[in-house]
Amino acid sequence: GIATAENSRANMVMLGAMTQASAFIDPEAIKAVISATLGHKYPQLLEGNLRAFDRGFAELELHQLVCTLEHEPPAPHRAASPLGYENAPMGGTIINPGNTVLKDLSPTRMGRIPIxxxxxxxxxxxxxxxxxxxCYTFAGGIDHKNRRGQVLVGIDYRYCKGCLRCVExxxxxxxxxGDDEEEYVAEHGFSQLGASPPKKDGET
Ligand code: SF4
Ligand code: SF4
Incomplete structure (x- = not known):
């Protein structure tokens, strides 16, 4: 909500809310740090992020949740990890390559996507x-000038965090x-997992 309206990240709104909730952190000191860091690197984003911080700070609502269940819920159960200090790979090395390919990062977007x-x-x-x-996939094909070459096949929105650098x-x-709408993404997104390998010269 606030982050989308102010064109910031949700973290900035949360930072404002946490500053307020702490009751002892000086918001001006935090804003000075934001201005010095974000303002130095991405000055065009500073204004919206400071507004998001201010709104998170000002609009924080605290609610006390009271459990109305008659019985205590069961204690959460967490399955034991198959890996421990005795059998984990040396240095915690991740040994299955390409394991992030299945991760869907869509929830990290802030309501906007490239169209x-x-x-x-x-x-x-x-x-x-x-x-x-x-997110972008190119493959061999016929380009906009009717020549054989690498053409953009589509955007895999599962990896897209909505930073919009590509639009710039x-x-x-x-x-x-454009707006991040589930139906649009489902209809127009391209899945790299199901992509055919790019064609080689001479292949049709
Ligand atoms: S930057 Fe724009 S014009 Fe160039 S390949 Fe990507 S979508 Fe097409
Ligand atoms: S540059 Fe950013 S907005 Fe564009 S496709 Fe990549 S992650 Fe998504």
């Missing part, structure tokens, strides 16, 4: 170089900012 219009795309690849999360990088209007 792709193929008719305006010149397949320059700037979106792919810019995206920090490898796109030199045409092929990428614009």
């Amino acid at each position: 792709y219009d193929r008719s305006l795309c010149i397949n320059c690849g700037k979106c792919e170089y810019t995206c920090p999360d490898f 990088a796109c030199p045409t209007e092929a990428l614009t900012t």
